[in-house]
Amino acid sequence: MAKAGLNRMDMPKQAVSDRIQNFSEVATGYTPADAHTEAARCLQCKKRYCVEGCPVNIDIPEFILALRDGNMPEAARVLKKTNSLPGVCGRVCPQETQCEQACILNKKEAPIAIGRLERFVADWERGHSAEVNLPKSLKPKSGKKAAVVGAGPAGLTAAAELARLGHDVTLFESLHTAGGVLMYGIPEFRLPKDIVQGEIEYVKSLGVTLELNSVAGRLFSLEDLFKQGFQAVFLATGAGLPLFLNVQGENLSGVYSANEFLTRVNLMKAHNFPSSDTPVKKGRKVAVIGGGNVAMDAARCALRLGAEEVSIVYRRSELELPARKEEVDNAREEGIKFHFLTSPVRFLANEQGQVRAMECQKMALGEPDASGRRRPIPVGGSEFEMDIDLAVIALGTRPNPLVMQSAPDLQVNSNGTVLADINGQTSHRAVWAGGDIVTGSDTVISAMGAAKRSAVVIDEYLRSL
Numbered sequence: 001m002a003k004a005g006l007n008r009m010d011m012p013k014q015a016v017s018d019r020i021q022n023f024s025e026v027a028t029g030y031t032p033a034d035a036h037t038e039a040a041r042c043l044q045c046k047k048r049y050c051v052e053g054c055p056v057n058i059d060i061p062e063f064i065l066a067l068r069d070g071n072m073p074e075a076a077r078v079l080k081k082t083n084s085l086p087g088v089c090g091r092v093c094p095q096e097t098q099c100e101q102a103c104i105l106n107k108k109e110a111p112i113a114i115g116r117l118e119r120f121v122a123d124w125e126r127g128h129s130a131e132v133n134l135p136k137s138l139k140p141k142s143g144k145k146a147a148v149v150g151a152g153p154a155g156l157t158a159a160a161e162l163a164r165l166g167h168d169v170t171l172f173e174s175l176h177t178a179g180g181v182l183m184y185g186i187p188e189f190r191l192p193k194d195i196v197q198g199e200i201e202y203v204k205s206l207g208v209t210l211e212l213n214s215v216a217g218r219l220f221s222l223e224d225l226f227k228q229g230f231q232a233v234f235l236a237t238g239a240g241l242p243l244f245l246n247v248q249g250e251n252l253s254g255v256y257s258a259n260e261f262l263t264r265v266n267l268m269k270a271h272n273f274p275s276s277d278t279p280v281k282k283g284r285k286v287a288v289i290g291g292g293n294v295a296m297d298a299a300r301c302a303l304r305l306g307a308e309e310v311s312i313v314y315r316r317s318e319l320e321l322p323a324r325k326e327e328v329d330n331a332r333e334e335g336i337k338f339h340f341l342t343s344p345v346r347f348l349a350n351e352q353g354q355v356r357a358m359e360c361q362k363m364a365l366g367e368p369d370a371s372g373r374r375r376p377i378p379v380g381g382s383e384f385e386m387d388i389d390l391a392v393i394a395l396g397t398r399p400n401p402l403v404m405q406s407a408p409d410l411q412v413n414s415n416g417t418v419l420a421d422i423n424g425q426t427s428h429r430a431v432w433a434g435g436d437i438v439t440g441s442d443t444v445i446s447a448m449g450a451a452k453r454s455a456v457v458i459d460e461y462l463r464s465l
């Protein structure tokens, strides 16, 4: 494998012509030689800027040193000590704005490819768990019971940490599968589902009891959990309620929320229909509205389902795109078109009530708004029609209020997120919350970091009872 610019080892990928026809992982992973060459670049700094840049404080120099020395079991142990989901994080974390941004090498060349090395070690560990022999617990059994609600990255992390700290943990998940967005949102070609399930098995192996099909707020309330003997609750139900444009025609057939579109394709395997039970509409000309990771994922799924043309329609400019650069580059390589400074005004129907076009308006950028990004302003008289037969709205999400409605003493912010302090403490003395339910749609690693902070204080609380 050739070295990339600035000495960093490139990530091998499937050829574009192949990958747009399948749902297999695009990035195929470092070879052992690639990984060793990349690991050898690490300076093993005394002042560990990279660790400070990691929300779960992985001992990055330590795992890279073990990898460089060929001690793979030790590299895996170092990773797992602070991160129960390294195979996930090595694939989807935005390292470029976290550990890799903080890496000292950034000053003169490319930073160490920390995420790719993390993925390499995590993938090695999958076939060698016996050699790794991870310690299952950190503290003696407490005899205390904790409930975790929601089995996405925040809930899985809190459950794993609390179990390792010696508590009896039950993890309640509303869907028939654990994993949250890792299973129903992020597509197989970025995050293979067997990797997610392997890491969930590890969490279960720590003694966590997983209760699937358990919808909090409908089948039981938080108070019911306390009545059942749980002494602390960690809420991690995410932000799964999609936002819409609220424009005419948005309810037409052929206009999906990204949540529904991606859930059909990823969790329910609609790309295998009729072998799977769930269908999905396959568009010929597809517009995806939004500029985040969700929009890139939806666009690339639509392409793999057979669309002739897929466009990202984003109301700001390329500079403001919130998606990871790597994913924008992948989307571009695959032929996704980008329409910047463009916003839909309404959707138009054909005689069968199916969407046939989207009327759009051009935008200009004004002063920065509350988000710090320049505010898009409609340009008068700039309306035009875009022919489409499928639209996917990927404008963001907010927490589903179901759980909060069943817990009236839980304070909620005006945007629907749960009010919690830095450690996740809510207005209820025995309820903590973390991840997207508190921050709104954010990242896997920030959800995991929040869960780890809460686990520390929940442990103190339970041991004080």
Ligand SMILES: Cc1cc2nc3c(=O)[nH]c(=O)nc-3n(C[C@H](O)[C@H](O)[C@H](O)COP(=O)(O)OP(=O)(O)OC[C@H]3O[C@@H](n4cnc5c(N)ncnc54)[C@H](O)[C@@H]3O)c2cc1C
Pocket (backbone or CB within 6 Å): 092, 093, 094, 149, 150, 151, 152, 153, 154, 155, 172, 173, 174, 175, 178, 179, 180, 181, 182, 185, 186, 187, 214, 215, 216, 217, 236, 237, 238, 239, 240, 262, 293, 294, 297, 400, 402, 403, 434, 435, 436, 437, 441, 442, 443, 444, 445, 447
């Ligand atoms: C398509 C997509 C792509 C993304 N790409 C990236 C990326 O590349 N990198 C990145 O870092 N982040 C990415 N994100 C964001 C990231 O996935 C989220 O920030 C993260 O999953 C939040 O974790 P969480 O545990 O808080 O919530 P979730 O992952 O949403 O998990 C919440 C869980 O709670 C369950 N639940 C909900 N309500 C109830 C209830 N009433 N009772 C019981 N269980 C319930 C849900 O079914 C779910 O399993 C992406 C998000 C999406 C949607």
Ligand code: SF4
Pocket (backbone or CB within 6 Å): 041, 042, 043, 044, 045, 048, 049, 050, 051, 060, 061, 102, 103, 104, 105, 112, 114
């Ligand atoms: S800052 Fe970069 S070079 Fe230094 S120890 Fe961390 S990864 Fe290695």
